[in-house]
Amino acid sequence: MYVLSCPHLPEGAQTPVGSEVYRGLTARPKMLSPWLFYDARGSDLFEQITELPEYYPTRTERSILSAHADQIVAAAAGCERLTMIELGAGTATKTGLLLKAAVRLQDEVTYHAIDVSRTALDEAKRRIEAELEGVAVVPRVGDYTEGLGRVEADGQRRMVLYIGSSIGNFEPEDALQLLRDIRRELKAGEKLLLGVDMIKNCEVLLRAYDDAAGVTAAFNKNVLARINRELGANFNLDLFRHRALWNEERSRIEMHLESRIAQRVVVPALELEVKLQRGETIHTENSYKFRDEGVIEMLERADFCLSDHWTDNCDWFGVYLATAW
Structure with missing residues (x-):
């Protein structure tokens, strides 16, 4: 895990979760590391994913x-x-x-x-x-x-x-x-x-990462719920859409969280305001x-x-x- 260590950064950015969230949400384009998925709720959702017919x-x-x-x-x-x-x-x-x-x-x-x-x-x-x-x-x-x-x-x-x-x-x-x-x-x-x-076949791949029951969407959005809980952020999960796409050139499935509207999100523990345009995404995972x-x-x-x-x-x-x- 990458931990930022800069004295001028907020104290919350000195922890593994805070560091990764700060680094990812200030990057261009925005991204979050997939290890952030795996809090208790995320681990449970992933176990559900592994039992889905599409997966x-x-x-x-x-x-x-x-x-x-x-x-x-x-x-x-x-x-x-x-x-x-x-x-x-x-x-x-x-x-x-x-x-x-x-x-x-x-x-x-x-x-x-x-x-x-x-x-x-x-x-x-x-x-x-x-x-x-x-x-x-x-x-x-x-x-x-x-x-x-x-x-x-x-x-x-x-x-x-x-x-x-x-x-x-x-x-x-x-x-x-x-x-x-x-x-x-x-x-x-x-x-x-x-x-x-x-x-x-890309259709087989896409179904595996965007199931009909919406479990993978819940898994993807759970990373925002974790940031809300652990860092005091105010992400509204209903304002984000789960997206999975096949990148043929790079031979990978990509997962994103797409902002449904132009919005601002505050992450108090990181003293950070995150601005998102409508249609802008946070890239959460690659699966090569x-x-x-x-x-x-x-x-x-x-x-x-x-x-x-x-x-x-x-x-x-x-x-x-x-x-x-």
Whole structure:
């Protein structure tokens, strides 16, 4: 997380949330980082999104893991015992498939779950330890882009899970740098399991990010509700429209909040007045989609080599096992 540190800025802008909101709402064009989505309400809304009929990524990735979990874990472990670390774990609903496979292979496994949402991690720990004997859950609230090396494995091989296509929320160079940062924290021979959403028909993509029930719209607008609650802002959510669009040139879905009218919003904790024109947007998220050759090139540039790759019957989603070298 980026934190502004300037003595002339309001005190509220010195916190992670305040810093990100200040930076984003004073930028041109305006933007907000997608990690701001994930307060308790946002985490709950995202879990609802993953169950929507239009939202194919979660169920498609789950089907891949269900079919290949034993193969994935065996390939990752080799002749060693595994410790698993998940970045952006959320409630870890899909991860149980891999944890079950690890228990079948080695009787017990330690699972380090890292996420910005304490609520999601508490739910993951409660559910996994109740359902899966042999799994010890170690939750850590924080930014998963830092401090991976602090996770001790007691001599076991570590496998980092970065599933759910979260890599697509980063700009290409930032995604590459994240993979390089992960690689820097790993020893040669340790593993990365990467979940990636592939390029497909744009109508399928757009429906996934603008569902008929309006859950994604509520998820998007919740970032404004969070700013109201935590920073005292007066955003009127009814004066914003959720927009999702496919950017063909950059191979990404974009999510925006579009102002329905010309308006002014005050954010007292940041001593900030935000002016928006009618039709002006706040850019809240990108979700890049990939081709197979692009994923392999990105892994190789980050000093990983591809060990194996699994996909669904339609090639809508890919799960890549890579080895640090």
